[in-house]
Amino acid sequence: MSFQDTIRRALSALSFACLAAGAQAQDCEVKIGVAGPQTGGGSAWGLAEKAGTEFEAAWTNSQGGLQVGNRKCSVTVVSFDAQSTAAGGAAASNYLASQKVHAVVGPIVSPETTGFKPVAKRNRQVNFSSSWVVDVISPEFPLAFLKVNPPQVWAPTLVRTAKDRFNFKSAVVMGPNDQGGTDAGTVLAKIYSDNGVKTTTEWYQRGTTNFAAIVTRLMSIAPDTVEFAAMPPGEAAILAKQLLEAGYGGAFGRAGAGAEVIIKNAGGVDKLNAFYWYDHVPTEDPGLKRLNADYQRLMKAPVPENSLVYSAQIAAEQMLRAIASAGTDQDGDMIAAALRRAPPESRYLGKAVWRGKAQYGINQQLGFPVGMGLISNGKMEPQRRLDVSSE
Amino acid sequence: METLISAGITGLTLGTQYALISIGFTLVFGILGVVNFAHGGFYILGGYFAYSLSHALGLPFAVAVLAAALVTGLLGYLIETLFVERFASDHVATMLITLGIYQIMTTSVTVMYGAEPVEFRFPISGSLRLAGMYLPYSTLIVIAVCTLAIASVYWLVFRTRYGIALRATADDGVVARAQGIPPAQMFPMAFGIATALAGLTGALVTPMLALEPHGGEGVLGRAFVIVILGGLGSVTGAVVAAFIVGLVEAYSSVYLGGSKGALALFVFVMLILLVRPQGLLGTIARKA
Amino acid sequence: MIPNRRRDFRLDCSALLLLLPLLAVSFVTAEPLFQSLTQQVAIAVCATMGIYVMLRLGLLSFAVPAFMAIGGYAAAMLAKTGSANLLLLMAASAVVPALVAVPIGLLVLRLKGIYFVFVTFIFNEILQLLIFEAPGLTGGSNGIAGIPAATIWGLDLESASAVTAVTVAICMVATVLSLVVTQRFRAEFSAIEENETLAESLGVALWKYRTIGFITSAAVAGLAGLALVNMLSTAHPSSFSTWSVNSYIAYVFIGGRGTMLGVLVGSVLLIVLTTAFSGYAQYSAGMFGVLLIFVMMVAPSGIVGAFIRLWDRDGSPRARTAGQRMGEA
Secondary structure, eight states: OOHHHHHHHHHHHHHHHHHHHHHHGGGOEEEEEEEEOOSSTTHHHHHHHHHHHHHHHHHHHHTTSEEETTEEEEEEEEEEEOTTSHHHHHHHHHHHHHTTOOEEEOOOSHHHHHHHHHHHHHHTOEEEEOOOOTTSSOTTOTTEEEOSOOHHHHHHHHHHHHHHHHOOOEEEEEEESSHHHHHHHHHHHHHHHHTTOEEEEEEEOTTOOOOHHHHHHHHHHOOSEEEOTTSOHHHHHHHHHHHHHTTOOSEEEEOSSOHHHHHHHHTSGGGOSEEEEEESSOTTSHHHHHHHHHHHHHHSSOOOSSTHHHHHHHHHHHHHHHHHHHTOSSOHHHHHHHHHHSOOEETTTEEOEEEOHHHHSSOOEEEOOEEEEEEETTEEOOOEEEOOOOO | OHHHHHHHHHHHHHHHHHHHHHHHHHHHHHHHOOOOTTHHHHHHHHHHHHHIIIIISOOOHHHHHHHHHHHHHHHHHHHIIIIIGGGTTOHHHHHHHHHHHHHHHHHHHHHHHOSSOBOOOOSOOOEEEETTEEEEHHHHHHHHHHHHHHHHHHHHHHHSHHHHHHHHHHHOHHHHHHTTOOHHHHHHHHHHHHHHHHHHHHHHHTTTSOBOTTTTHHHHHHHHHHHHHHOTTOHHHHHHHHHHHHHHHHHHHHHHOHHHHHHHHHHHHHHHHHHOTTOSSOOOOSOO | OOOOHHHHHHHHHHHHHHHHHHHHHHHHOOOHHHHHHHHHHHHHHHHHHHHHHHHTTTOOOTTHHHHHHHHHHHHHHHHHHSOOBHHHHHHHHHHHHHHHHHHHHHHHTTSOHHHHHHHHHHHHHHHHHHHHHOHHHHOGGGOBOOOOOOEETTEEOOSHHHHHHHHHHHHHHHHHHHHHHHHHTHHHHHHHHHOHHHHHHTTOOHHHHHHHHHHHHHHHHHHHHHHHHHHHTSBOGGGGOGGGHHHHHHHHHHHOTTSHHHHHHHHHHHHHHHHHTGGGHHHHHHHHHHHHHHHHHHOTTHHHHHHHHHHHHTSOGGGGSOOOBTTBO
């Protein structure tokens, strides 16, 4: 046999072996879960979260799968609609557990988190929540993580910057009369107060679509700024529009994601005089622009507008890396240990920190940079990226 | 002082919108005995139809609104004939059927337009400045159009032979039939008129507020309160109650805040019902 | 469909007996999904019994979530401050709503048909707002969290199977209560359901039986509230929203409004379906709607009712006479 023949034979044997090994990737499956409101008023959030997680799974699969031990495993996403209720959160945990899912992105809304946590503890599931309820993570629940920065982390900076720029002395914090409203509303009111702004809270009936009467009430109170963060984005947008029509000349704040809806509904950037807002992530960052491109390419659809899609992708990325490191997707304790071992890292936003000891008693909150936006006199300023430090 | 007047104007605005929604709801109940759980669905569909017509097809706003009202009316006519007609005597069956239709409507809208609010803008922006108060032009237009619509419904129901036939069917269906009024024609038309009114209100009001799949959810609850306050089946009652509810809601929200204001409104309605359980203009209900 | 007292009684009893296998689930399997589904079904059956009892009087009550809330919160407050003894909690969660039902009943039971529906709707809205405005008492929008698990005879009923067993047990108590009341007063209730004026002329005291029905409905709903609060270890306002009543109504009407077996069938079917389709949640609402329409149009007396009709059709000549009962076309 000539040398060429030997080489040819060796190469074909090698390629055959590689094909066989590639086929191996499919008989190993890693499952992650998504729990959030996919119907009802919170569905914009829930569907964005689902999209972010599914994108991360798709991206991992496009890279051949997740490297677990010496095998490449395909990633599957199982989702459950938790319907913004406590019972829905509990049902989500049990359903996902029955599907052998021990790593969950979600829940989002406070009632869901309240119902989910005790059941997930029993089912030994790791989760990344987005709600701002005071005990979203705590030492009693070692498998519970938080994927967004709570207001206490960035709101003081936001409020101080905005106060210096727009010079406001009084504020009204608006919120619906449910847990999502009171979580954010009470926290933000305190932050404004602590920064020397005379603040009151206004609770309105959840599901209100016409804020004309509230506008009249606000105009008679005449605050220098109105803070919208505790309101669902759609409702905040209506209130902003009606306030502008009524001749409100003060500032608007949205210390929570969803500013783009407000800007759109108000009629565009030029209609706004003074608006300051926060976003879970710096959406203008070149890293996230790359994410948008990847998303469009893989999912064949534009990325959802709601920025929870980015937080969900980041959380999913951390969980998959932890699963790979732990060598299993079935053991919540090992996944959690793997998460705690290494600082969080995103291939789009770079390295970050774990935080939360001071506020929650446990360092299980993702400290990725956040975005801050300002519109002044109808002109949008470049988005600022605020890096979040460790404590 | 401005606050007092502002609140009053808000109350009137709400009143006209609520009146349009409630007239349809009470008509359908009075004539067919049907509680239309899809009422909020027709409202939001009116908004989405008008949005598509004006944005995708570039039709002028007024035309889009009228067309949306017509389309929702037709849809209501169809739905009544296909789904509701046979079960008109069974209150709860029709409630569940219309509930099912509402779910299908919201799901379709979410699938077609997405869960986020869409950009549906009122064509005229800006406000009228009057004595230190701002009156958005959109509000004035909506008040005007709604009043016109209410007046037209009044003319239809109280001045035309058709309207008399409708009221006869509502009063006593058996006798009306004996007089030669065919329910098979009255029912779908009545339903269609009701849904057209809901669609018209949706098309007019959602550009002022926001257009999203769950925007119709509050409509049904408000309709319940107004219709029972006014007296089931009474068109005049619905209009009067709509204005009362609009004004009470506006004043209590302005002076007590939204959450306490809502509580005040419900307690107020309950108190009235204690004294007059059949509603303001309702007749003592035989088994409703 | 011909009313047949004996058959209906047997079907009602079969509903109670069929709860026993549900109880068995808690001992037989540790699989969390089955535990969860069983708990959800038991709570649903319990709450829907509240609707069912009023339906026997021909009234549709939207007050069930409100009485669930009253029962649930009462039990929560008792468990957190006093004792978590299961029997005590059950008594509290049944008695407190029943007591509240008396004055409320005086107000709302005068109303007929749809008026009753709308007023009970308003009552529910008022209760939700009161819960929010009294955070000192109810925890406001956060609810009351960290409720200790129920205990009985010294045993802590904390594990998932124990919770399932407790939930089904509460459901069985509620079912027995509903059975006893609806069967004991069957004649009077169905007379009122059929034609109130006629019943009154025959000497049936409307107010008395309506009140009995309303109080029973409230007690049963209160028990459902306890079961829900115990399952979640939290009394949360989101569990008792006004429109949650739509689900209970759907369970009893799709299952079959004539018997308690219908309540069980409807609850099991719809909860299993919702869970099976939860991955497609944004479409599941639409599919739920299609199912509602389909069942109500094809089989308005529900699944159990359809079975009975088919059974009757093959049966005796009696079945072939035209019997008209309200709503059973």
